[in-house]
Amino acid sequence: xxxxxxxxxxxxxxxxxxxxxxxxxxxxxxxxxxxxxxxxxxxxxxxxxxxxxxxxxxxxxxxxxxxxxxxxxxxxxxxxxxxxxxxxxxxxxxxxxxxxxxxxxxxxxxxxxxxxxxxxxxxxxxxxxxxxxxxxxxxxxxxxxxxxxxxxxxxxxxxxxxxxxxxxxxxxxxxxxxxxxxxxxxxxxxxxxxxxxxxxxxxxxxxxxxxxxxxxxxxxxxxxx
Numbered sequence: 756x757x758x759x760x761x762x763x764x765x766x767x768x769x770x771x772x773x774x775x776x777x778x779x780x781x782x783x784x785x786x787x788x789x790x791x792x793x794x795x796x797x798x799x800x801x802x803x804x805x806x807x808x809x810x811x812x813x814x815x816x817x818x819x820x821x822x823x824x825x826x827x828x829x830x831x832x833x834x835x836x837x838x839x840x841x842x843x844x845x846x847x848x849x850x851x852x853x854x855x856x857x858x859x860x861x862x863x864x865x866x867x868x869x870x871x872x873x874x875x876x877x878x879x880x881x882x883x884x885x886x887x888x889x890x891x892x893x894x895x896x897x898x899x900x901x902x903x904x905x906x907x908x909x910x911x912x913x914x915x916x917x918x919x920x921x922x923x924x925x926x927x928x929x930x931x932x933x934x935x936x937x938x939x940x941x942x943x944x945x946x947x948x949x950x951x952x953x954x955x956x957x958x959x960x961x962x963x964x965x966x967x968x969x970x971x972x973x974x975x976x977x978x979x980x
Contacts, residue, residue, distance in 0.1 A: 787852060788840035791934060792833055795956035797859055799835075800931060801828035801844070802851035805941030811849075821940040824853055824931055833859075851937040857928030860885065860959045861903035862896045865969055866922045869976040870895020873969050874948060880968070885959030886951040888935060891943035896932055897969070898955075903927065903962035910963055916970040923973045925962065 791797045803812045805821025812825060828850065831843045844850065856862050865873070867889060874887055874895070885898035903910075904927025911917045926932065933939040935946045949955075 784850075784852065785841045785844045786837065787934070787936070788831055788844055789835065789837040791852065791854070792831055792835040792840060793837070794953070795951045796833045797854055797956070798833050799831045799840075799934065800824045800853040800855055801831075801847040802853035802931065802933070802937070804849060804851050804938060808941065819940070821851065821938065822933065825850060830855075851939075852934040853931040853937075854934045856926045856930040856932060857901060857904065859901065859957065860898040861901050861962065862926040862930070862932055863899055863903065863962060863965060863969060864894055864896050864924050864926055865973055866976065867893045867895050869922070869969070869973045870897070871948070872976075873965075873972045876972070877965060877968055882964055882968075883960040884949060884965070885955045886947065887949040888932065888945055889948050890933060890939050890945050892940060895948065896926075897965055898951075898959045899925075899962040899965065900959050901927070904930075906962065907966075910966055911970065914967055914970060916966075916974070919970065919974050921970055921973045922976070923969060 788799045791799050802824050803810050803817075803821050805811065808820055809815075810817035810820035812823070817823075825847060828847045829843065831840055835843070870887070870889070874884075874897075877884055887898065888896045890896070904925040907925040908917065911919075911921075933945040935950075936944045939945045
């Protein structure tokens with residue numbers, strides 16, 4: 756199976772980019788990578804793609820088709836320029852863009868129906884929010900400050916939710932999420948419900964500010980996992 760990209764000719768400096776610029780017109784993977792690394796300050800990891808359940812990693816028994824890093828590919832680090840991204844992605848044409856959790860952010864992951872309801876409520880309450888993404892397999896992902904994955908059991912205990920059957924987990928070190936607009940597991944593109952901004956990318960909110968609302972709505976929603 757082959758995956759290819761194009762349109763990288765003539766890319767020069769990160770100064771050409773503006774927030775969200777790659778979403779206008781024809782999507783260019785190299786430009787998207789550079790936006791994540793140069794504007795938002797996040798590292799990007801080349802990931803496998805999937806079609807008809809078959810993963811581009813070549814393993815016929817792959818446990819996560821199209822939803823894991825490529826073992827042989829190098830990470831594009833935070834601060835990489837457009838030229839850096841173009842050079843790196845020329846080695847892995849067509850790779851999905853993955854973001855490593857546990858560094859600049861952790862991710863509170865909930866079922867999409869509960870996540871959308873929680874997002875509306877959090878916005879009405881005026882609570883601080885970071886980026887929020889949605890995946891085609893029905894999940895919402897709230898970016899929060901790093902360290903949340905380790906603190907989650909204690910936070911749920913303090914809030915009285917430790918014994919509840921919640922479809923809520925926190926992704927931290929060692930986990931990766933699909934970065935919009937990349938395809939996730941061959942099911943379609945991930946997308947932003949709240950895109951990153953210069954204010955929120957480097958300083959997502961503490962998980963405790965969102966967790967009470969998320970846990971309450973997850974508790975009242977049918978368990979879908």
